[in-house]
Amino acid sequence: MEEQFLQAQKMEAVGTLVGGIAHDFNNMLAGISGNLYLSKKKLHPVNDAYVYNKIESMESLANHAASIIKQLLTFARKGQLTMHQIDLPPLIHGALSLLRSSVPENIHIEENITNEPLNILGDDTLIHQILMNLINNAHHALDGKTHPVIGVTLQATTLDEDFVAAHVGGKAGRYAQLSISDNGIGIDTKHLDRVFEPFFTTKSQGQGTGLGLAMVFGAVQSHSGLISVKSELGTGTTFDIYFPINEPQQNPIPQLPPKRSSSVRVATILLVDDDVMVRETVAEALETQGYIVVQAENGQVAMNLFDVYQDTISLAVLDAVMPVCGGSKVADYIHQSFPDFPIVFMTGYDKDRVLADQKHHSNTVILNKPTPLDELMITIEQLI
Ligand SMILES: Nc1ncnc2c1ncn2[C@@H]1O[C@H](COP(=O)(O)OP(=O)(O)OP(=O)(O)O)[C@@H](O)[C@H]1O
Ligand SMILES: [Mg+2]
Structure with missing residues (x-):
């Protein structure tokens, strides 16, 4: 313990x-x-x-x-997440059909997925990645094996207080249990504690970076889930993942604001980012498109500039996390006087956590960092 x-x-x-x-x-x-x-x-x-x-x-x-x-x-649980209600069995079944082609045909995949709906709150891209990494590892562990089998089982289970206490974190209750097993080489007991560490790998250089299970670990935690591994050298390995079951919400998740089209390009944009390299690059790209750019290195400066130029500024591009004052505060400040003012956030952090209050605001779009500049340009054009 x-x-x-x-x-x-x-x-x-x-x-x-x-x-x-x-x-x-x-x-x-x-x-x-x-x-x-x-x-x-x-x-x-x-x-x-x-x-x-x-x-x-x-x-x-x-x-x-x-x-x-x-x-x-x-x-590190700082990636981008888009959590929504997911019925897990069809998602896992679909992901598995896609992954089938990446595994050699001699490996038998034994699929045992419940017919019962299992609703969880999750990010389907991350769940795809979890499955992909575990199947990849199983596939590598089966190299040279005569009857190679990968098992994928999904079922509902109830975890009691003792179980969650032993796994640190999590609440007792109903979970969707996803198990990926193989009858491959197994993991040495001395490595078992380390497999989830970033860059831990037993593969030779160029074969593996040791990030697969680290990513899986973080992704499971982001889903408030639990993960455990059992393994025996020469016999095989099983990874068990538990996602808390979540009954569907009554309120639908609000949609992004409708896209507005406009051909007007001459507009002034307030660009706020504490990272000088990011700011100057984005500014140059905006200027190349014909926009006039007003730059600020933090939220406080941005609010001062907005007071002066509010009649001419048509849109703000804000970094989410900055010293002194972050983008969220600037957005709130602008929205106090102009509730529909268009804002584009660029964030390298988990947007659900950092920008929880902003994401449903009308005319607000949140983009991941590093943001491809063409995606930024298209978003701005649609908002202005
Ligand atoms: N199913 C498995 N059977 C045996 N060993 C495993 C299995 N899954 C993981 N391991 C061990 O855990 C280590 C770390 O796995 P992880 O997926 O994090 O990295 P990797 O597979 O080495 O590289 P990457 O996934 O970044 O390409 C592996 O190198 C291997 O030693
Ligand atoms: Mg791997």
Whole structure:
């Protein structure tokens, strides 16, 4: 029990550390990707082929780095989440059909999914990723095995006080239990405690980064779920995941504001971000599109600027988390006088947590960081 607690504390500490680094890297990557985008726009794909191709390889490296950062943010529970009511059995069945083709045909997949509806509050992309990582690991553990089998079981279960206490966190009650098992090589007892740590891998370099289970761990926690692993060397491994069952809500989740179209481009935009590299890159991209940009490095400066320029500013692009005063406060300030004022948030954090009050506001759109600049431009055009 004490060991479980220490393990949980260690994972929490690693999560905090990794989350902070990943957030900073995410901002830098946004700057890098943005500058590459701007440089590429100045080039001709054929006449400047050499530099153009170099920029494209840098873009693909930046995308790869962004996917690593995304897994780290998921582990640290700072990734983007879109939680809604999900009936788990059809989702798991559908995901499994998609994943079937990524697993060699000689591996038998034994699917045992309940017919009963199991409603949970979840993010379907994350659940797909959880399943994909666990199936991938099982597949690798089955290398060279004569009768390789992966089992996927989904059923309702009730967890009692003793069980949740032993697993640190969670409440006793009804859960959807998803079990992924394999009859592969198994995990050495001395590694069992470490498999969820980011970058822990027994695979050779280039074969694995050790982020799969770290991502799964964070994703399960984001769903207020529990995860456990049982394994025996030479016999196989089972991962059990428990998602709390949530009965459907009566109130439907509000939709995003309807898109408005407009061909008017000459508009002034208030751009607020504490990261100078992100801010200048976005500003340059906006100016290239013909917008006039008023920049601020934090929320306080932004509110002062808004007081002066409120008659000319048509839209605000706000970073969510900034020192001194964050984007949410600025949005509230603007909305006090102009309730329908269009606002675009760019956030590297979990938007449900950081921008919980903002996301249902009319004419407010929340984009993930690093935000592809073309996506930002389209969003702005639709809002203005
Ligand atoms: N089903 C399994 N059977 C045996 N060992 C496993 C299994 N799942 C995970 N492991 C062990 O846990 C380690 C960490 O798994 P994880 O998915 O986090 O990283 P990885 O698979 O090594 O790399 P990545 O998923 O980033 O490509 C693996 O290297 C392996 O040693
Ligand atoms: Mg893996």
